[in-house]
Amino acid sequence: MQLFKALLSQLLACAAVLGLRTLFPLPISVWQAAAMQACLAALCSRGFRQPVWWLPIHLLFIPTILLGLSWQVPAWLYLLMLLLLTLLFWGTVKGDVPLFLSSSAVSEALIEIVSREEAQSFVDIGAGFGTVVVPLGNAKPDMAIVALERAPLPWLLADWRCRNLTNIRVGRSSFWDQDLRQFDVVFAFLSPLVMAKIGEKVRREMRAGCLFISSSFPIPNGVPESVLELNDRRKTKLYCYRIGRI
Ligand SMILES: C[S@@+](CC[C@H](N)C(=O)[O-])C[C@H]1O[C@@H](n2cnc3c(N)ncnc32)[C@H](O)[C@@H]1O
Structure with missing residues (x-):
């Protein structure tokens, strides 16, 4: 469409x-x-x-x-560019969320949050190049981390960046097909267009007391437990929702 x-x-x-x-x-x-x-x-x-x-x-x-x-x-350069853009943005033409990356301030804030939560498991739904999971995996070697990414090129790069981090599993699948029940903390940096549907998914699947963190985009009609405003270029806001009290 x-x-x-x-x-x-x-x-x-x-x-x-x-x-x-x-x-x-x-x-x-x-x-x-x-x-x-x-x-x-x-x-x-x-x-x-x-x-x-x-x-x-x-x-x-x-x-x-x-x-x-x-x-x-030369004509082959157009083809190469088209191929690279397709592999990078994959489902974007169908309305999927495009690739844009979190700042290092986001990963630092997440490290603090998962430490405070004593989280054992974490998932980034739409992991891009692994910008969030790589620093998190280095800082929290005992935490089981999953990075889900559907676009081939970002997935390949994230997988390569995580090659020495045994606590991270990088999956090339859609987060819509992933049951979120097993995670203590779920992180998303997606788009306002999908937040209502994401809200339904986390309410349905995540365990009570666990934490859902959305970077930049709130869940419509959701009540965050806290909103952190970070001191990065975008003044990123992290919306933190406690499951059971959204
Ligand atoms: C805005 S980027 C965020 C990247 C990373 N989480 C970060 O914070 O830097 C969103 C990513 O989600 C991926 N994505 C979009 N829809 C997806 C889906 N259904 N399943 C898995 N990944 C998806 C896109 O390919 C893109 O890389």
Whole structure:
């Protein structure tokens, strides 16, 4: 659905620019037309209520193609870029959460929280490159850690980074298929779009008294036990929910 909306936005914007150029033959350059197309595509995307991370894609799509054509980039490079982006972002076109990474302040705060909780088990649902689980695995060698990541390239990198950390298992599976009952602390850095469904999942599966921590995005209608504001660039907020009292 997202891919369809993206294609439609691009096509509508192309049609609008071509139509305008035919009706009003203004002396604008190809680059100015590309800039107009990019802005219109971004507007259409907002109109179709696409998630906000589509904006840079729409803004850069046609200008990047033009740049490639003017530099005479070989065709195989486009294919390679497409392959790398697909392996990196995998389900994003279908509406999955894209890859963006937590700061070191987040992993430091998590180390403090799991120590205070005396947690024996931890899972990062959507682990990216292992930005959170690697420092956690080093700091807490006795804690059993699971990192779940669906996109192939981030999963490969996370798996490689965890190769010497025997307390971490990196799984290439969807967190929707993972039962959360076995974990004392569950961590997520996902997207506002999935938080209501995640809220249902943690309420249904996690044991009473355990902790669910969501970076940046609260559970709609959930009552956090505490909210930590970190001193990193994004001023990340960690929403901590005590199961049984959400
Ligand atoms: C915002 S990133 C967070 C990465 C990491 N947890 C961190 O804090 O740095 C979200 C990650 O979740 C992954 N993801 C999205 N949907 C997923 C799913 N259903 N199962 C497993 N991973 C998923 C994405 O591929 C992406 O790497």
